Amino acid sequence: MTTDTLSADALDLIFRDARSFNGWHDKEVTDDQIKAIYELAKMGPTSANQQPARFVWCKSQDAKERLAKHASEGNRDKILTAPVCVIIGYDLDFHEHLPWLFPHADARSWFEGDRDARRESAFRNSALQGAYLMIAARALGLDCGPMSGFDQDGTTREFFADQPNYRADWLCSIGYGDRSTIFDRSPRPEFDRFNRLT
Template sequence: MRQKLDDTVLDAVFRDARSYNGYTDQPVAESELHAIWDLMKWGPTSANQLPARLIWVTSDEAKQKLADACSAQNQPKILNAPVSVIIGMDTNFHEHLPELFPHADAKSWFDGNAELREASAFRNSTLQGAYFIIAARMLGLDTGPMSGFDAGKVDAAFFHNTPAVRTNFISTLGHGDPATIYARSPRPDFAKFNSIA
């Protein structure tokens, strides 16, 4: 039986965690990127689809290409972050299901149904993006997930060799600089946005 995690963990992952607009000069090692993946990959997706395809943007050249596809507000965030991550979604994820979900002929559920693959890829890669944020926080790193980019330009720059893969969203990654965060925005209590049926 699972035990409730203590408040230190809950604070680090949710209550005290923030989305950062800038980072300290402390670098992020490649081993930390592997560690994030090795944790987030265990998060559940429908039929173990795992449609997220991540590009870890670390070089100055790649940062500039990504920044060129972003809004003016987001460009300096990309250029100054130690790492940015493109969370893409593979609409041909079903090709891997014989390996990833051997319990059933899950590939056949998606063969010839592009609309279903699109919806599943978006839903489950979004879940994986959330797992990325949680994994990074649990490993002592901070993130800055964002919209504010031209998905077509990002796809052309980074997924041109894999046309079935398209951008879902982007996040920066590093050791957050507290001077770059806004005052904490409010969160509603249970009754405002929830109901029990």
């Protein structure tokens, strides 16, 4: 059986030529594009299909201003000038959804009463989902600007006040990147530096 692979151009788009952008062209990212990103990202695997990520897509100027006030000074313009900036958060009570997300076993019982285990699993798997989101956005012709320089607690209070078990983790601006705002790519290590084959 032959397995299909992506073309070299597609791999360039998603990985080799993709960059983390600091500035953006003034071009809208539509609601349909946002939903298309999610429809791809949700297909990425998570442990027991936990799907713990909770996304807030800050698209209006008001939402971006509310988010930017919690960001470090160097990140504020990256939020305000982007067509959309998404908060990647996670739900500490993701296990309540496991009866329908993972009906093959009583997965809810694995986490019931163990908040530390839920936090660890939600943190790990939502980070995976955020990475899938970036890959999906790039695959659909958009650029990404991930960032972590912001007040997580303040952002959690600002955007998840009505969901006390949600936590903000990191941010990603999405749009059409302005290449004049980036510097040369930082080094990427060769295989032997950080890998072992055993």
